[in-house]
Amino acid sequence: MERLEAAMAKARAARKATKEGDAPDHEPRQASQPETEPARAAPNARPDALWSGLKEISISNAQARKMRLGALMGAEFAVPYDILRTRVRRQMRAEGWKRLAVTSPNKACGKTTVSLNLALAMARQADLRVMLLDFDLRRPSLAGLMGQQGGAYDLAALLAGERDFSEHAVRFGPNLAIGLNRRAVPHSAEMLLAPSTASVLDEIESRFKPDVIIFDTAPMMGNDDNLAFLGQVDCALLVAAADSTSARQVDSSERDLSGLTNVLGTVMNKCRYLDERDGYGSEYY
Ligand SMILES: Nc1ncnc2c1ncn2[C@@H]1O[C@H](COP(=O)(O)OP(=O)(O)O)[C@@H](O)[C@H]1O
Ligand SMILES: [Mg+2]
Numbered sequence: 001m002e003r004l005e006a007a008m009a010k011a012r013a014a015r016k017a018t019k020e021g022d023a024p025d026h027e028p029r030q031a032s033q034p035e036t037e038p039a040r041a042a043p044n045a046r047p048d049a050l051w052s053g054l055k056e057i058s059i060s061n062a063q064a065r066k067m068r069l070g071a072l073m074g075a076e077f078a079v080p081y082d083i084l085r086t087r088v089r090r091q092m093r094a095e096g097w098k099r100l101a102v103t104s105p106n107k108a109c110g111k112t113t114v115s116l117n118l119a120l121a122m123a124r125q126a127d128l129r130v131m132l133l134d135f136d137l138r139r140p141s142l143a144g145l146m147g148q149q150g151g152a153y154d155l156a157a158l159l160a161g162e163r164d165f166s167e168h169a170v171r172f173g174p175n176l177a178i179g180l181n182r183r184a185v186p187h188s189a190e191m192l193l194a195p196s197t198a199s200v201l202d203e204i205e206s207r208f209k210p211d212v213i214i215f216d217t218a219p220m221m222g223n224d225d226n227l228a229f230l231g232q233v234d235c236a237l238l239v240a241a242a243d244s245t246s247a248r249q250v251d252s253s254e255r256d257l258s259g260l261t262n263v264l265g266t267v268m269n270k271c272r273y274l275d276e277r278d279g280y281g282s283e284y285y
Contacts (some may be wrong), residue, residue: 018284026262029099031230047111047209051129054171057178063147068113071120078121084267085121088208088237089128091264096273096275097234098205101135101215101261103226105253109241110269115216118237124177128211130171131204137188137225140181142216146172148180155181165204177208188218192229220253223281230260238266269285 017254021179045053059072070077077250092100102115112134134142134155143153148170157163158179171176205213215233218225230236236257238248251265 018104026234026260029234045207045270047129050166051171051175052164054177057146057147057148057170057172059172067145067146067147069117069120071117071124078106081117081121084118088264089122089125089212095234097262098211099213099233099235100214100264101226101230101233102239103217103231103234103236103253104219104239104241105245105249106221107139109239109245110267111113111136111219111239112145112216114205114237114239114267114269115214116142116145119176119178121216122170122194122212122214125141125172125215129175129177129209131177131179131208131210131213133215134181135192135217135229137181137185137191138218138223140184142178143180143182146178146180149182151180151182151199152194153180153182156183156185156191159191159194159199159200161196165200165208165268177210184201189224189228192225194233198232220248220269222254226257226260230257233261235262235264236260237264239264239269242268242271245268 011228041054059069059206061073063069064072071080071081076275088100092098101116103169104111105248115132115224119130123130125135140155143149151170154163155168158165158168165177165179169179172179191197201213209265217229217236218227220238238250239255240251240253254263
């Protein structure tokens with residue numbers, strides 16, 4: 001913990017030293033310089049060719065229903081995610097933000113469910129390139145949600161520069177690229193804070209040129225992963241579970257989150273009154 005705080009303080013001091021003029025609440029991220037070439041050198045391919053070269057996957061209707069992928073089921077199931085998508089997009093575009101973290105006060109609030117639905121809703125806009133990365137390194141679960149249990153997806157190898165994103169990522173439809181993970185990372189905060197993580201992300205962004213990158217991250221409480229990572233994003237959404245997150249937990253997580261990045265709002269998930277038929281829904285404020 002002390003090492004992390006020292007590293008955060010050092011990073012903050014470095015940013016201050018390069019700052020010009022008045023700083024906004026959260027200074028814009030600085031693109032880091034890759035320290036080393038990635039293991040497999042980036043082909044000089046155009047972004048379109050890179051996207052179409054990613055391994056394509058599909059999600060069955062049964063999987064979509066089982067995992068509450070309302071954004072894929074369409075009709076009224078998609079509406080809350082369409083609204084969330086449009087509000088988030090408007091705000092991010094107005095600010096020129098690209099990187100969005102999805103977090104929650106504690107576990108099982110629906111971060112992964114909301115992240116994937118939001119990414120799917122965004123990707124329905126054909127002119128957007130959307131990326132979704134499983135950055136909850138302690139409890140990776142996006143692969144399971146998408147029915148992709150088979151692959152040996154190793155995010156730690158990607159972040160260490162040992163594997164190229166073009167080999168690691170899968171593609172759903174033409175414009176949604178997803179970085180999955182099947183292995184929990186033991187020293188997750190250290191990995192998130194490592195210079196190689198920052199340079200790998202910058203390199204992915206500069207080659208693939210996504211319009212939005214959504215990070216499904218760890219919960220705010222009970223670990224230091226977001227303290228380590230949120231300096232790498234532009235903004236965040238907090239997902240709270242109506243049936244299990246207390247108002248105090250929401251308040252304190254919002255406060256902590258706003259000390260780390262720009263908070264777009266809180267999604268109240270698992271709201272029974274919003275959908276009487278299956279008893280669940282989401283609301284954004
Ligand atoms: N709106 C919802 N209504 C009911 N259950 C939900 C809803 N969203 C998510 N869940 C369920 O809650 C559990 C935790 O969701 P998940 O997205 O994995 O949370 P997290 O990523 O925050 O741990 C899963 O079993 C998921 O199916
Ligand atoms: Mg999760």
